[in-house]
Amino acid sequence: MKKHFKRFRVRTVSAVAALAFAANSWAVDPFTVRDIRVEGLQRVEPGTIFGSLPFRVGDQYTDDKGSAAIRALFALGLFKDVRLEVQGDVLIVVVEERPTVADVDFSGTKEFDKDTLKKALRDIGLTEGRPFDQALADRAEQELKRQYINRSLYGAEVVTTVTPIERNRVNLTFTVTEGEPTKIKDITIVGNKSFSTSTLKDLMDLSTGGWLTWYTKSDRYSRTKLNADLEALRSFYLQRGFLEFRIDSTQVAISPDKQDISITINVTEGDRYVVSGVRLEGDYLGKDEEFKTLVKIKPGEPYNADQVAETTKAFTEYFGNFGYAFAQVEARPEIDRANNRVAFVLVAEPSRRAYVRRINVAGNNRTRDEVIRREFRQFESSWYDAEKIKVSRDRVDRLGYFKEVNIETTDVPGAPDQVDLNISVTERPTGSLQLGAGFSSAEKLGLSFAVKQENAFGTGNYLAVEVNTSKYNRTIAFNTVNPYFTPDGISRTFDLYHRSSRPYENQGGDYRLVTSGVGLRFGVPFSEVDTVFFGAGLERTEIVEGTNIPAAYLAYAAQFGAKSNTVPLTIGWSRDDRDSTLVPTTGRFQRFGGEWGVAGDARYIRANYQYQQFVPLAKAYTLAFNGELGLGKGLNGQPFPVFKNFYSGGLGSVRGFEQGTLGPRDVTGASIGGPRKITLNTEVLTPFPGAGNDRTLRMFGFVDIGNVFGENEKFTFSDMRASAGLGLSWLSPIGPLRIAFAQPIKKQPGDRIQKLQFQIGTSF
Numbered sequence: 001m002k003k004h005f006k007r008f009r010v011r012t013v014s015a016v017a018a019l020a021f022a023a024n025s026w027a028v029d030p031f032t033v034r035d036i037r038v039e040g041l042q043r044v045e046p047g048t049i050f051g052s053l054p055f056r057v058g059d060q061y062t063d064d065k066g067s068a069a070i071r072a073l074f075a076l077g078l079f080k081d082v083r084l085e086v087q088g089d090v091l092i093v094v095v096e097e098r099p100t101v102a103d104v105d106f107s108g109t110k111e112f113d114k115d116t117l118k119k120a121l122r123d124i125g126l127t128e129g130r131p132f133d134q135a136l137a138d139r140a141e142q143e144l145k146r147q148y149i150n151r152s153l154y155g156a157e158v159v160t161t162v163t164p165i166e167r168n169r170v171n172l173t174f175t176v177t178e179g180e181p182t183k184i185k186d187i188t189i190v191g192n193k194s195f196s197t198s199t200l201k202d203l204m205d206l207s208t209g210g211w212l213t214w215y216t217k218s219d220r221y222s223r224t225k226l227n228a229d230l231e232a233l234r235s236f237y238l239q240r241g242f243l244e245f246r247i248d249s250t251q252v253a254i255s256p257d258k259q260d261i262s263i264t265i266n267v268t269e270g271d272r273y274v275v276s277g278v279r280l281e282g283d284y285l286g287k288d289e290e291f292k293t294l295v296k297i298k299p300g301e302p303y304n305a306d307q308v309a310e311t312t313k314a315f316t317e318y319f320g321n322f323g324y325a326f327a328q329v330e331a332r333p334e335i336d337r338a339n340n341r342v343a344f345v346l347v348a349e350p351s352r353r354a355y356v357r358r359i360n361v362a363g364n365n366r367t368r369d370e371v372i373r374r375e376f377r378q379f380e381s382s383w384y385d386a387e388k389i390k391v392s393r394d395r396v397d398r399l400g401y402f403k404e405v406n407i408e409t410t411d412v413p414g415a416p417d418q419v420d421l422n423i424s425v426t427e428r429p430t431g432s433l434q435l436g437a438g439f440s441s442a443e444k445l446g447l448s449f450a451v452k453q454e455n456a457f458g459t460g461n462y463l464a465v466e467v468n469t470s471k472y473n474r475t476i477a478f479n480t481v482n483p484y485f486t487p488d489g490i491s492r493t494f495d496l497y498h499r500s501s502r503p504y505e506n507q508g509g510d511y512r513l514v515t516s517g518v519g520l521r522f523g524v525p526f527s528e529v530d531t532v533f534f535g536a537g538l539e540r541t542e543i544v545e546g547t548n549i550p551a552a553y554l555a556y557a558a559q560f561g562a563k564s565n566t567v568p569l570t571i572g573w574s575r576d577d578r579d580s581t582l583v584p585t586t587g588r589f590q591r592f593g594g595e596w597g598v599a600g601d602a603r604y605i606r607a608n609y610q611y612q613q614f615v616p617l618a619k620a621y622t623l624a625f626n627g628e629l630g631l632g633k634g635l636n637g638q639p640f641p642v643f644k645n646f647y648s649g650g651l652g653s654v655r656g657f658e659q660g661t662l663g664p665r666d667v668t669g670a671s672i673g674g675p676r677k678i679t680l681n682t683e684v685l686t687p688f689p690g691a692g693n694d695r696t697l698r699m700f701g702f703v704d705i706g707n708v709f710g711e712n713e714k715f716t717f718s719d720m721r722a723s724a725g726l727g728l729s730w731l732s733p734i735g736p737l738r739i740a741f742a743q744p745i746k747k748q749p750g751d752r753i754q755k756l757q758f759q760i761g762t763s764f
Contacts, residue, residue: 030062034089042097042168044078049093052076061091069093078131098131102169108176111151117174120147132170137162144174152220155179155258183219184208185260191248191267195236203236203619204229206263221252221261230265237269241302243333243342244270273303276341282348285322291315295346297331303342311346319350320386325409325419326351354384357418363402363425364458371460372396372423374484377528384409384419391528396425400581401455403428430454460484474500483523491523493535511546511553513643515539521570533572533593540565541602541643550670556642560601564641567599583696583731584614585622603635606644606675617684624683628653632675633711640711645673648708649721651757653679655704656723656742658752663708671752678715679706685729696731702740722746725755 036057038049050056052072055065066084073082078098085092104121106114121127126140141158148156161173186208189197201207206229209219230247237245248266255261278297280288294314296307312329319327327350334343359380361369375395378388389407397405404426412418431453456463462481468474477497485492498516521535541564543549543557571594578587589612597604608630615623634640649671650659661671685700705722709715725742739758744751 028061028063028066028086030060031086031089033057033059033061033091036091036093038093038095040095040097043100044095044097048076048078049073049095053093061086080133097168098133099164099168099170101126101128101130101132101172102165103128103171105171105173106176107173108178111153111178112147117144117147120144126172132162132172137172140172140174144176148176148178150222152181152183152217152222152261153178154182154254180259181220182254182258182261184221184263185255186262188262188264189233189267190264192269194242194269194272200233200236203232205232221263226250226252226263233265233267235305237267238303238305241272241274241304242270243273243303243335244268246270271337271340273335273340273342275299275301275303275344276336277343278346279343280346280348282346283350284348285319285350291318291348294318297344308344315346315348317386317390319348320384320389322350323353323355323383323385324350325354325384325386352417354417354419355382356380356384357412357415357420359421359423361423361425364427366427367401367425367455367458367460371399371401371455371458372425374487374489375399378421389421393423395528396423398576398581399455399460401428401430401460402426474498485522489525491531493519493521493523495519495521495537511549512544513553514542514544515643519568519570521572529577530573530575533570533574535570537568537570538565539568541641543643548668550666550672551668552642552666552670552672556639560638564601564643566597566602569596569598570594571596578612578614584624585616586614588613597635597641602641602644603638604632604640604644605635606630606632606640608646608677620687622685624681624685626679626681626683628677628679628706630675630677634675640675642672645675646677646708647671647673648677648679648706649752650754651738651740653704654706654721654723655702655725655727655740655757656744656753656755657721657747658754659757661752662706662721664710664713674708674710674713676709676711676713676715677706678709678720680704688728698729700727700729701725702727702742704742705746719748720746721748721751 033055034057036050036053038046041049052069054068054072055061059065069084070082073079073093073095079095080098081096083094085094104118104127106117109117118127120143121140124136124139124143126132126136137160141160144158145156148154156179157177159175159177161175163171163173165171184206187201187204187206189200192200205218206221206225207213207218213219230250234245234247246268248268250266251262251264253262253264275297277299278295280291284291294311296310296314297304298307308331312331315329316327319329327348329349330347332345332347334345336342356378357380359373359376359378361372364372376392377395378385378392393405393407396402402425404424406424408422408424410420410422412420431451450464450466452462452464454462460483462479462483464477464479466475466477475498477495477499479493479495479497481491481493483489483491496518498514500512500514517537517539519535519537519539521533523531523533525531543553543562545554545557545562572592574589574591576587576589578584578589589610591608591610593608595604595606608628610628611626613625615625617623630646632640632644632646647660647663648654649657649662654662660673663671663674663677665671681702681704683700683702685698688697688699701724703722703724705720707720709719713719721744723742723744723746725740727738727740730737737758739756741756743755744753747753
């Protein structure tokens, strides 16, 4: 009876309050534990239980230890119920495990794919194999609703269905009724006097909708987007002298049916101030004059917060060049409200020098660490150098493998003279696969295949294979680039190709131009933005006669033979300091390429130079220039080989004219190109109407000038062709897409006009 009484008391206490064995009337007399047994386990290891108990065999058991044991076991989150039973001097731990999640599924989800939602639930602790309870299901419902609210689906409803299955497991199904997205009905700005509401609304990415909002989704409310828009408003005013501008409040009201949102922004503009002067105070390492050259603040002009920020940033970075990673620079305004003038005092405190302890890389799920680290010019265990860190960041960004590249500096706890650099990247797809098939009465069935990978297997190597089986244009080509053939950054490019083509398809006929070759090039970096290329190759070109062959091809074959073997030597140079390779807004790109047929049947020299300049006009407006000059000349008394000619016309040169049709023609009327080429392009890129400030979809207006000239022709403006027009640029999932509608404004009789053209690939 005594043993039975003790067991009843302990079971009752654990069921009523798993806390404390509080009442002395239910107390168990202390005893020495001879054995501990566990009952009720299914998946949990016994060691997990024993490891959580505050006593062992041989220890004395007390009510306080029993309370602590129950609390510890419940805290594991693995059990629905825990009981302690005493049989003499044996302690029995009776547990009931929580069920585990066998499967998570979703029903009715259209806005998200299931993997995205599963990841969101995994982040809060709900995934297959984890213990389940109702509180976790409630958190999951709230997380799913939060995900839908972020997409402006405020009316989304989530219902959880729990289905028990064998072995104490459950299947979870979340049934979602998404409803219609909540859209912005109106945006009101209160307190603006100097600028119109429409002008301020144009600065914002959020909008009340338009004909293109199905693509931009700018009429869907997002707190993150609103915060960015408020910063855009603040920046707009602070750039124009309104030193004391502030946003007083923001109200976001949602309609009862959760379909409409109204946004009200209350602002106080304040007065407009003019800068009266700038002076330096503090420790500038004895380089005051050097720092003064970095000042962007201009006395006599309206206050501009960007100039102040640029100045303090330039000062901080310049301190960083000397190892002062913790330098503090403060721009203190001295405001003269009576005259609406402000003077700035730039106070500097360099603090202490620091060196980089460790460089950490994150976000590269596919790209190997080595590919990123080898672009760094700041090294671990070296003095901190802000200029080298900036160059390192730019070099990683120019790889083209990442959407975003960010570097943060963090202090090392307990080491005041050390910092860690954390570089985070967001990868983008770097490969493309193209499959195509076509059928025509002339070419019959033609198949094409191309695979290109800029970052093959995450190694940073470029790999491309191209196959085309059409009747008149057959290609087998292989190309690979190893950008770090040597540890010093010398690149190696290998080309192997066989092409059989008919250049002028619109003339019909069955002649062919067959070119086979192999090439090897090396690129030697001479600076952070300059690379020089050297290479050599072997090339064989054969003119296969047939019907409608251009007379220029016949004449060349008759004089020099239908087959030409050439040993071309190549040399090139490139310089690229653009801010982006896909959507550049500032910077310059230059490229020169030379080819010398040094041996073989065809002796010639061929050179091409390209220059691009991008000038930012405003936040979303860019002015772009492109110029290209090509020159070729035959050597040893030979003419320039006709199969090496430059071509012009169409996208990439002078739009509005058929691709490759400008320049000299032979007696058959075929456009055969020429050894000299000039192209000039000017573009103004603007946001696409209705797309807000989305840089992936833009319009552009352009003017093109150019032509191709024969070897004995002169460059004359009267022979140039020109066009103007409008176009659309879109960074589509399959690559940069450009569509242009051009109107020739300078043409000659016989020119082949093609006003609407499109291309996937190049910028100009």
